[in-house]
Ligand SMILES: Cc1cc2nc3c(=O)[nH]c(=O)nc-3n(C[C@H](O)[C@H](O)[C@H](O)COP(=O)(O)OP(=O)(O)OC[C@H]3O[C@@H](n4cnc5c(N)ncnc54)[C@H](O)[C@@H]3O)c2cc1C
């Protein structure tokens with residue numbers, strides 16, 4: 001086992017949210033040895049959530065996306081190597097090789113390589129005007145076409161796809177959303193919440209094609225539309241695909257670490273090699289609040305928690321992880337999610353959907369496992385607190401809006 | 414640029430110059446002021462950017478929105494002058510603002 005005493009060289013691969021936070025948390029925890037942070041994107045670590053929100057809308061400059069200003073890394077003696085790609089891990093000699101051949105030795109290695117947006121697996125996916133949305137560069141490249149009056153087709157109705165649709169409407173684009181499943185957000189929420197968002201987007205003028213499958217992208221020099229499997233045609237000036245991500249695990253596989261859906265780690269974020277940790281979107285770890293079920297999450301919360309765990313572990317301490325949380329902004333709707341809803345067998349509604357402020361609580365048996373709160377921050381934070389402390393509230397109590405959430409949470413056991 | 418003073422619960426002060434338009438949270442994070450975690454980056458989703466606004470300044474920083482107020486209701490050690498610093502936009506009027514930080518954000 002590694003202990004803090006022997007560690008003087010920490011190398012972090014991937015300068016995204018998880019990698020950037022890990023460097024910062026290590027310094028905050030008092031670690032004084034070397035930190036090398038390797039990232040293939042040109043910018044220092046930045047936040048991705050605004051990419052499909054304020055940054056896409058043009059309301060936030062790149063500078064304000066940065067986790068911390070570029071100058072902080074030198075001040076804190078973090079060697080930020082960008083744009084540089086790590087191409088090889090030599091576990092026997094504990095070295096990382098960069099493209100170009102430079103080798104960097106480590107005592108502890110942190111994989112924070114994130115995930116890649118999945119490309120559309122159909123003909124025409126490489127045409128100009130067909131975009132993925134993972135990096136700031138992805139958004140910058142769509143700006144020219146993402147303009148008022150343009151016909152935007154979003155393929156995939158997950159959170160990112162729906163956020164893009166909302167910004168599209170805000171900027172005056174004509175928006176069509178194509179989704180293979182019978183409803184939007186099929187993978188990430190309940191039919192109840194999905195139905196609410198479907199209605200909201202529809203009333204904002206978004207056209208939905210559900211249970212619909214694109215066959216190929218039409219266009220010669222640039223995209224002109226989508227041909228559907230059922231023979232339909234959807235004209236388009238710009239296409240944004242949001243069909244999920246693939247965890248970036250190539251290096252972990254190359255060096256023989258255990259990889260399933262993500263690099264598998266223990267609760268301390270340690271991989272099958274005790275000198276190598278994995279955090280953020282690329283990693284799967286046991287979930288403390290869910291019977292240690294191994295999950296790979298894609299969220300800011302998960303990236304930050306991983307960074308805190310690694311910093312604490314390397315300094316010989318421990319960090320108690322928070323229950324998972326996530327959010328999504330669409331129009332004037334703030335969706336806040338606490339917990340993991342998978343496996344629920346009962347939903348309880350608190351509030352009235354038509355008020356556009358309500359919360360859906362997910363139960364598994366008697367146990368509260370998650371909440372989707374729409375414009376209801378108290379319900380979100382209250383549920384998060386309950387899940388965090390392993391408490392529950394009877395469904396009848398949750399549904400009773402005459403009692404404020406805070407009071408209910410205080411009475412819960 | 415407006416000057417903002419952050420006082421840690423230990424009493425340690427940090428004086429930061431911040432451009433108009435940034436938030437009080439962003440200015441703290443950019444200058445590595447400890448005690449403001451801001452995990453969600455200002456999306457009003459994490460409540461880890463809690464500060465106490467110096468009573469002399471509460472009129473100028475304005476009131477918390479109902480969204481923010483509901484979040485604050487669940488923060489630790491909330492007081493009259495509690496705010497989420499990601500929801501306070503820096504204006505020229507706020508030059509000289511002092512905020513105190515709670516013992517912990519969690
Ligand atoms: C458009 C969008 C909207 C989102 N909205 C939300 C939201 O509202 N709320 C929320 O909680 N989460 C949201 N997320 C998810 C969140 O941003 C991610 O979970 C988070 O960024 C994961 O951090 P990470 O560091 O693990 O991965 P990333 O941020 O992807 O960073 C990984 C970095 O490693 C680099 N890298 C990979 N391999 C190598 C290599 N071999 N050498 C060097 N560098 C390498 C990559 O280029 C990348 O820069 C959103 C994501 C996107 C894309």
Ligand code: FES
Nearest residue numbers: 455457460462499
């Ligand atoms: S930074 Fe998350 S709520 Fe203020």
